[in-house]
Amino acid sequence: MTQNDPGNDYPLSEVPMHARKGLASTAMVLLGFTFFTATMFAGGKLGVAFGFGEMMAVIIVGNLLLGIYAAGLGYIAFTSGLNSVLMGRFCFGEVGSKLSDLILGFTQIGWYAWGTATAAVVLGKYFQLSEGTILGLMVLFGLVFCATAYVGYRGLEILSYIAVPAMMLLLMLSMWVATVKVGGLDGLLAVVPTATLDWSTAITLVFGTFVSGATQATNWTRFSRSARVAVLASLIGFFIGNGLMVLIGAYGAIVYQQPDVVEVLLLQGFAMAAMAMLLLNIWSTQDNTIYNFAVAGCNLMRTGRRKTVTLAGAVIGTHCWRCWACTIIWCRI
DSSP states (O other): OOTTOGGGTOTTSOOOGGGOBOHHHHHHHHHHHHOOHHHHHHHHHHHTTSOHHHHHHHHHHHHHHHHHHHHHHHHHHHHHOOOHHHHHHHHHHHHHHHHHHHHHHHHHHHHHHHHHHHHHHHHHHHHTOOHHHHHHHHHHHHHHTTHHHHHOHHHHHHHHHHHHHHHHHHHHHHHHHHHHHHTHHHHHHHOOOOSOOOHHHHHHHHHHTSHHHHHHTHHHHTTBSSHHHHHHHHHIIIIIIHHHHHHHHHHHHHHHSOOOHHHHHHHTTOHHHHHHHHHHHHHHHHHHHHHHHHHHHHHHHTOOOHHHHHHHHHHHHHTOHHHHHHHHHHHTO
16 A cells, blocks of 8 residues: 555555644544543542542543543654554564554454444433334444544544534533532532542543543544644543543532433433434544554554455444343343
């Protein structure tokens, strides 16, 4: 594969300067990636274990560490033009790097399966659909969610420009209603923790929410036009974006005993907003996830056919045993 082939987003080569992106583009793609439902459950654990002030400190410290880690990798990705799996060749060699490809690819396909099952099951429960219909939705979502990743960076960028602002509005709306319900800042400060969690565990929990994603964020920061863009976009995505997800989960746990913003929006009476949030939240992360899988898969098999690997990954994720098992179990809860 040559560097002049823009159709495959250069999975096995450095990114040439004509294909580099600015801060807005890179930050939006990373925010779309880090706006992920599962992160909120970590926030839920913090919300019931700390007072509001201490909880905010934990969120800031944990996500700052995560952001610095992602920013460091982003800087390396810019200067080298390489992503994580290509850097792995320098660290582990031609053969050894295949192990890291398997590990990175396996984690991403697992999350893709989880996200596909979550979207189908939540919609199925809300609209009271049959198990067969939910299974059909899983197949549909498994293919639809990979559409923007199939296009490549441009597809991820377009979806992020639509999804991120919409999700921000819904998150701010939910937080405002929750703050009013709990009695404002005074009410938040007066909340008494009902569980215990030490600082080291809490910081580890926050850092671990998206460290796998931060490791593979080089797939997009290597497209940055400058080192400044790579570093700032990483901090925006992982310090601010992931931090907001943790905060939203904590808010929901404090006020509604429910960390998932989709469930919180339903409790607040915003049913259509909840469904929109569900699909935007999961899709904007799913396409990044399957893109990560495709890049790792291309390096593992030493092929430049990123689009083919993307489709193959979506099929595998859609039919993953974990995905089917989650559906069967959740449908009967």
